[in-house]
Amino acid sequence: MNVNRSNIQIKANPKRVIINFLDLGINTNNVKRAKRLIDSILSIPENELNALYEEIKKNFEFRHRDFEHYIKLNFKNIQSELPNNVEISELRSLVLGAYFSKEYSIQSAALFNPSMVAHPNQKGLKEGEKRFVLSLRAVGEGHISSIEFRSGIVNKDGKITLDEETRFSSCSDKDLSKIYSKKNILKNTAVLVDFDQSIMSAFEESFTYDDYLDKVKDNEFSSFDDVTQAELFHILDTNYDVVTDGNAPICERVIFPNALGESMGMEDVRFVAFTDNGKTEYIGTYTAYDGHKISPQLLLTEDFIHFKVRSMYGAAVSDKGMALFPEKINGKYVMIGRQGGENITIMYSEDLFIWEDYEAIMTPKATWSYVQLGNCGSPVKTNEGWLVITHAVGPLRKYVLGAILLDLNNPSKIIKRLNKPLLTPNEEEREGYVPNVVYSCGSMAHQGNLILPYAMSDSASTFATINIEELLKEMDIYESKSEIRHVV
Structure with missing residues (x-):
């Protein structure tokens, strides 16, 4: 034979890079560093932004097929931390997105x-x-x-x-509009001994991840044990669509x-x-x-x-x-x-x-x-x-x-x-x-x-x-x- x-x-090629979000504590109790960076960028005079962003593009844009797409996505990740009632230009949003981005070499190891x-x-x-x-x-x-x-x-x-x-x-890109089915979750979790299925009564038959987050903010799950709450998060976290x-x-x-x-x-x-x-x-x-x-x-x-x-x-x-x-x-x-x-x-x-x-x-x-x-x-x-x-x-x-x-x-x-x-x-x-x-x-x-x-x-x-x-x-x-x- x-x-x-x-x-x-x-073979691995360390030049193959993607743009990932640079997480400096957004949506955590340790957001001070991220807020300091946001404030620094907001303080840049508008007439200086164009030169700064052109320099950013000169250094990085040629390495990506759709550079601004990912910069804009990363800006969306920090929008909730912007000061209230502050209007910013599209150019400033791109600069913010760039500072909260990082290149990641997917094959470096x-x-x-x-x-x-x-x-x-x-x-x-x-x-x-x-x-x-x-x-x-x-x-x-x-x-x-x-x-x-x-x-x-x-x-x-x-x-x-x-x-x-x-x-x-x-x-x-993660599809944030994914619809979850309560019926399917109940079917799948019937085999989980430690999962209290009554937690699902808080949801409509179809719901989104944002619906879940709203209920977390409202403490609607506080009466359920930690194992059930953790399992529900794990299910919603690890079942998603991407394109x-x-x-x-x-x-x-x-x-x-x-x-x-x-x-x-x-x-x-x-x-x-x-x-x-x-x-x-x-x-x-x-x-x-x-x-x-x-x-x-x-x-x-x-x-x-x-x-x-x-x-x-x-x-x-x-x-x-x-x-x-x-x-x-x-x-x-x-x-x-x-x-x-x-x-x-x-x-x-x-x-x-x-x-x-x-x-x-x-x-x-x-x-x-x-x-x-x-x-x-x-x-x-x-x-x-x-x-x-x-x-x-x-x-x-x-x-x-x-x-x-x-x-x-x-x-x-x-x-x-x-x-x-x-x-x-x-x-x-x-x-x-x-x-x-x-x-x-x-x-x-x-x-x-x-x-x-x-x-x-x-x-x-x-x-x-x-x-x-x-x-x-x-x-x-x-x-x-x-x-x-x-x-x-």
Whole structure:
């Protein structure tokens, strides 16, 4: 079996910057610094503002596709702190917005852990070609993870060509007009033991985040316990919509954390093209991290322009590395996971957002997987079964990739297993930010080949191409757990 490595390397580029809000204590009890800055800018004579703003644009505008759009957004974030009855010119508002903005280098630390799906637009291709979308985890200042994209074409022979990357990056905009459904929140929170659902009686059937904030200001939730209040905030905070610039190439679109529950990162998104009743939606699972705890989240889109961020609920929603099957099986959604941090698990649900039970289907028994096992993205459907690329961790935290095959109708059953690593870091790949690692968040089948994007020691990403038929032939009939303990 040949594993054909590509010579493509997608590396981090610290020049890729976005404009973020510079938070100096707005909407907190420590707003003194922000107010001092506002007062300083308000004191600038009007006839001096133009020269100041032109100097700002000279230094920064050329680095962004729509500089003033983000400056204006950041001005809106501080409007509530302006002195009452003070009218300011548009020019002064732009200067204020610029002082409350900062450039953020989204790839300054790393760019890695890719997943791959077919692009929603397959027009204008030659016979045997497929256009794809590649998602990547970008890590910047403060080790905050965001989601980026690349696109390209794979031809009938498995040759990969990436689309040209532009020099701009643009952060997605949070849709502040999102409407929440009380009915949906009650349905989802029914599985939360410590959540007092009667708190929802304060809301109409449909409401906005501003409606919630108004009720907080009026102390309408003060009679409810702290756990319920915190959970309600978490739900509204981590369920939101964003829109990216649809006129910009996909390589410029950045999804940066928009919620406190993911303030330290949106990690390792695993996208899959999920098809149900003839309709395809791209659904990603990712790990939200707030600096203290993690929580699995969903990211849904039909066009890679508009995205919905949604929470999952239930006892099975824990740990990292969940990956959704590309279709329902026996009328249920199916997810592969890694609850407990060591084993490969599987779970079933009639509701995409509620997962109550899971079972372990594979535990670490080979010497190269003694530390832990996990998946490397959503299963790929073949004629023989569901092909799952796995990762395994062995001595000195060495990550390798493996493969298992699940029954098409009963994916809780492993029918085949590759009894040696599929991919292990070579001498070049083992050096990087986190050494001795190869890792993937999702691959794609094309023309009989598995197109496998993977990260090299958390420092860059590349591709491998493997013939699926050869891979399946290389796999052995799965033996009982006790029989594979010493397989290396």
